[in-house]
Amino acid sequence: MAAGKHPGWEQTAWDGIEQSIDIINEKRIKIIINGGAHNPKGLAEKTAELVRFKGYDLKVAYVSGDNLLPVANDLLKEGALPHLDADNSAVKLAKNTLSFLDDKYKPIVSANAYLGAREIAQGLEAGADIIIAGRVADASPVIGAAWYWHSWSETDFDRLAGALVAGHLIECSAYVTGSNFAGFYELPKEELYDLVFGIAEVEKDGSCVITKHEKGRGFVTVDTVKCQFLYELQGNIYLNSDVKAILDGVQMEQVGKDRVKVWGIVGAPPPPTTKLAIFxxxxxxxxxxxxxxxxxxxxxxxxxxxxxxxxxxxxxxxxxxxxxxxxxxxxxxxxxxxxxxxxxxxxxxxxxxxxxxxxxxxxxxxxxxxxxxxxxxxxxxxxxxxxxxxLSFYPAIIPQSSLNCSVTILPSISNKVPLSIQTTAPQKTEPLAKRETYDPVSPTALSNFGPTKQVKIGDVTLARSGDKGGNANVGFFVRVDRTGIQSWEWLRSFLTVSRMRELLGDDWRDEYFIERVEFPKIHAVHFVVYGILGRGVSGSARLDGLGKGIADYLRDKVVDVPVKFLEKVESHL
The missing domain is CATH 3.30.70 (Alpha-Beta Plaits)
Structure with a gap:
């Protein structure tokens, strides 16, 4: 893009708009997409051109304010952009993480803040039909749609938090409908490709039902939803520019074929800062x-x-x-x-x-x-x-109050003059607290579960892992419908921080740090391993720079599993 050889937006975003513009107009479907990448204005103008060519009265808008490249160097020199994990004294940043600050060979090429949903919600309220965003948080389009539809206020934190989790569940293509699913080997191969994407039906109270189109391939079960829920989590608090989602009480239930209800999320005011992705x-x-x-x-x-x-x-x-x-x-x-x-x-x-x-x-x-x-x-x-x-990645944090964000509605058939709406940072925020981490409270002695057999831990658990910059997250859960409720007590007692270090084997290094939390109502234990991906993805030395294979590696480990859980699994199969 800098060399003038790329328009700056995702080509597939344009393809989707171009192919569906007729049905969008016919059914008056609202579209929110973050495929504007580094040039949301450019994609919005191209979309508005298509709308005019078709003779449709659709209002196209774009979100701006995430691009901080012009000021990033000055802010770094002032020390105004600390690393995302800088406040955690237990975390050691990977070698060379800060080397670009004074290295002339490592210039910054992009700096984009993760925006929330307020620009999207206000654009919809002002009449926009299609909103093109760039670097908004992955869940922000879903939050913005639900915020607008249900007429929430910016302090409806429980509801916004529920929408945040709904967005998280459908943000990754077909991950919630069968892709990247830990239990794929139990299913016919023909059900595992050419999958349709997930749909989130967000209710007024913030709860949601995750589903899919009935005519497409794939499946939505409690297990696929749990796997996606545990993907790329930060722990038991999920941050967004508009809300903090407190996940400890999350619950899930199969309420129909390919329909899973998700509820129990509690919201709190967002942090005063947001993440700034510097490449x-x-x-x-x-x-x-x-x-x-x-x-x-x-x-x-x-x-x-x-x-x-x-x-x-x-x-x-x-x-x-x-x-x-x-x-x-x-x-x-x-x-x-x-x-x-x-x-x-x-x-x-x-x-x-x-x-x-x-x-x-x-x-x-x-x-x-x-x-x-x-x-x-x-x-x-x-x-x-x-x-x-x-290119390498540096995750910084920046005050939301320092951002200059807006949503602009381009001229249309019914409105000849563009409308630009300046947005403000959240009025109510809470400082970031130290992330919670704990070993099991009042664990049960493992000997109490009876005779054991050495098998792969994946025989009784499913799991999902992913990247969070230079860190990796891993979440395990047991299917109590197959193993019995006692298997949850065994899992939480078994999977301690020290056990996680042991399971990582030769991949563990003393400079790493582990956080551990539990989600008891979905029978899951979650870990974040700080530093294991180095500087993250493109700069990581690991063959698996995205951390997607870590969960499957750990599920392949042979451990002592109580025989009674294995018997139940065998009887189920």
Missing amino acids: YRGGYQSELLLNATGYATKEKWDLYEETIKFGLKKRGVLDKFDILEFQRVGVPQYNPRSQLSSTTYLRIFAEASTPVPNGQLLQTMQEFAMQHFSGFHSTMDMRTAFPIPF
């Missing part, structure tokens, strides 16, 4: 995948790692990397039936401020190309071995 040029990345087959795999990788480090040290660049990791991916199958089942990867991942160290890494590999272990081989595609520029 900067993080430097250069290289990623190389090499193969080893069969016998003495560990010794092969030991030798190769030592060889490459020797070469880098000889070239004087071994200590010039921000990140240099030799990650061993997979374990050869015992007594393999094919060469592929005997083959594992070495993933060399490197980041540096300039392309020089990464280039030296590739040259070192070439220098020793014919000095390798027996059976060495790799893909012929080496594109990722060359230094590639990447």
